[in-house]
Amino acid sequence: MRAYWAIFSQDIIMAWRLGNTSLAVAFLFIAVTLLPFGVGPELALLKRIAPGLLWVILILTMLLSLDRLFQSDLEDGSFDQLLLLNHAFEVIILTKILAHYFAIIIPVAIFLPIAGLMLNIDASALPGLALSILLAGPALSALGAIGAALSASVQRSGLLTALIVMPLYVPILIFGASVIGEPSSGLNWSSLGVLAAISLATMMLSPFAVAASLRGAER
């Protein structure tokens, strides 16, 4: 247990110190600020398209934080040490995925609804938006980790990671945006349920894919 806790806490501290957390939050605020300049200041229109736009911004924010998820460990040699442990490598990967969730997605889930106010979202819809991000978050981290692992041995892998991960995010985007898609009818609980199910399934399966591709990258 001590080993897992050490990996988890080191990842969170590093995300904080290297600015990954603050960068993600700053990026989403800037992206949300830019939108009304593009589509015009019409409040009714903004309100209608806001849920979808916020989810697209959420996914772009994820992509920013993903490309270094494993690459820094591979480059500085820490990965060798993790592979040598007498622990299941898949569980170590799951630990790193959870650390990404705590370091990036939870701060984003707090700040994205606040940024949503700039798009004229009803204040009553904000808790639902935060909840949907928190529930979808494990899936965003777990699927993102697959892309990060597959491109870990490539220099400047950011775009490649995005190409791999974005199609995988489509179901999450569809169900996530539909949670507060119809403000009149309240929260769409069945969409929340599907998001939770996707999160559980991907958290269970993706560590195997990530571990396999990272072992390949080592070779």
Next chain:
Amino acid sequence: MPPTTKSLVSDSRSNGLDARECTVYRGGHLLIEDVSFNVSGGAALWLKGKNGSGKTSLLRAMAGLIPLADGQITLDEEELRECELHYIGHQDGLKARASVYENLEFYAALFEAPHLALKSQRKQEITRILKDLSLTSKVDAYVTDLSAGQKRRLALARLLIAPRPVWLLDEPLTALDDQGRDYLYKIIDKHCAGGGIVIAASHEPLDCATQSLTLGQATPTQSDGDS
């Protein structure tokens, strides 16, 4: 005092480390073919060879980081890759944006060293190791601010944080000054005196080695260093 490696290497069945007919491919090319050698407990093997002769690959294959195409490496009749061991590669395995102390504390937790379970024990032990490595003044410095030699010393400090019967060292002398080398020789001697095994790849002479193995010749030769 930290526990010595003696407890980990049982003297009664000490067959040592045995590599039989190891074959390793890198990038589709045959790099190491049918290398066999034996290192008994308490010995230090110096891996020699030209650049590209497969020293690093052999060490990585021993650690289980890359696959062996053929052959077997055992420690006391047990697969070496299933055993706990230390591997210090070309990269130091240190987080640049963490302090010297945090890096060592991370590895103390990662290796789950039983004698370092408590925070006070860790502080005492890490302070002692850093003093031996002449890094006391850098304890709170970020690793980015260290020189290459200081980083190397810090990587070597991992060896002392948790006892492991086998040390695999890849070019441990790189960037070390004379004092650092003396210190490395000292800890290798101490490890061997406790029955541990050291295998180190280096192009520079490794003074503390008791035997050597030269890779990259038609037939790899193993010799006793004193002869």
